[in-house]
Amino acid sequence: MPRARRRIRSPLRILLLIALLLAALPTIIIAADLQEDTARAYDRYIRAVEARMAREEKLPDRFLHIESLPPASQRAIWLTLKDGGVWLNPMQATDENGNPIPVPHATLIHWTGDIFFPGASLDQVLGVLQDFDQFQNIYKPEIVRSQVLSHSDETYRVSFRLHKDTPWVNPTFHVDSTVSVARLDANHARICSVSTRIAQVEHAGKPDEHEDSPGHDGGYLWRFDTYWRLEARSGGVVGEWEAVTLSRDIPFLLRWLVRPFVARLARQTIRDELVATRAEVERREHARNPMPQGSNQVLPTGRGSRASSGLAASFPIPSGLPPPPGASSAFSSRSSASSRRASPL
Numbered sequence: 001m002p003r004a005r006r007r008i009r010s011p012l013r014i015l016l017l018i019a020l021l022l023a024a025l026p027t028i029i030i031a032a033d034l035q036e037d038t039a040r041a042y043d044r045y046i047r048a049v050e051a052r053m054a055r056e057e058k059l060p061d062r063f064l065h066i067e068s069l070p071p072a073s074q075r076a077i078w079l080t081l082k083d084g085g086v087w088l089n090p091m092q093a094t095d096e097n098g099n100p101i102p103v104p105h106a107t108l109i110h111w112t113g114d115i116f117f118p119g120a121s122l123d124q125v126l127g128v129l130q131d132f133d134q135f136q137n138i139y140k141p142e143i144v145r146s147q148v149l150s151h152s153d154e155t156y157r158v159s160f161r162l163h164k165d166t167p168w169v170n171p172t173f174h175v176d177s178t179v180s181v182a183r184l185d186a187n188h189a190r191i192c193s194v195s196t197r198i199a200q201v202e203h204a205g206k207p208d209e210h211e212d213s214p215g216h217d218g219g220y221l222w223r224f225d226t227y228w229r230l231e232a233r234s235g236g237v238v239g240e241w242e243a244v245t246l247s248r249d250i251p252f253l254l255r256w257l258v259r260p261f262v263a264r265l266a267r268q269t270i271r272d273e274l275v276a277t278r279a280e281v282e283r284r285e286h287a288r289n290p291m292p293q294g295s296n297q298v299l300p301t302g303r304g305s306r307a308s309s310g311l312a313a314s315f316p317i318p319s320g321l322p323p324p325p326g327a328s329s330a331f332s333s334r335s336s337a338s339s340r341r342a343s344p345l
């Protein structure tokens with residue numbers, strides 16, 4: 001008899017769950033407002049992120065975030081990057097006491113990723129990351145348009161049109177950003193991109209296209225701030241890209257379903273950004289120095305390829321470190337990278 005009751009309750013639970021989900025679904029398509037306390041908390045969060053970076057950059061052997069990790073983790077990461085892979089990691093900013101900084105009434109996504117540009121110089125990588133007018137070609141289809149509005153010294157005002165396809169919605173955004181480029185010394189550089197205005201575009205590409213009021217829209221993207229840090233090393237350049245985004249809160253009844261998807265989407269975005277950047281650096285180098293006809297040399301081509309063994313072999317691995325731990329889900333091989341591209345803002 002107890003078994004029969006379980007058989008009855010199971011379908012009822014499924015039906016109840018479906019009903020709850022259907023009741024919650026309308027909340028993800030109606031307008032959402034960016035609250036003032038949410039915006040203030042996000043600004044505090046970003047100040048903490050930038051303060052941590054400033055501390056890391058003051059130390060000669062801690063310029064990159066990965067250099068602050070335990071020795072065993074560092075060795076595993078260096079080996080992954082040398083082999084053409086990508087390292088990805090979720091991040092969390094903390095206050096002066098080491099406590100996580102909350103951002104209420106919103107979803108905050110904060111990830112970092114690292115990649116190695118074999119055989120590249122710092123100038124070559126910067127040449128791609130500063131070529132904002134070409135982002136619509138380098139990072140398509142997610143960047144539909146890109147344009148430099150103004151340029152003064154190493155500060156750029158840039159306008160982008162972004163489009164994102166997801167299983168639920170396919171939003172388009174107009175994003176204005178201020179981008180600051182700093183060549184710190186012969187071997188280090190930093191690029192900070194801060195969104196100054198984000199407007200969701202309704203009916204993009206149609207006669208009735210229009211923008212929603214910033215902060216009162218679908219709530220899919222309210223803030224988008226990113227940080228590139230580049231370090232020249234023997235045999236190439238290590239690039240580290242850190243991205244922080246703010247969007248609407250996920251309805252309680254949908255969190256179990258949506259949060260894993262959001263985490264996967266964030267990982268994929270970071271991975272695709274890194275790999276697309278490397279592919280463009282390699283494409284431009286090959287265009288400048290094409291292989292002679294009949295040459296048997298295999299050049300790296302970005303997606304789905306391995307770094308040239310001669311260049312990758314020169315990638316420095318810190319000496320005296322213990323063997324790497326077992327494979328981690330945070331590591332992504334180059335051959336597994338998606339063919340999709342991502343926004344580099």
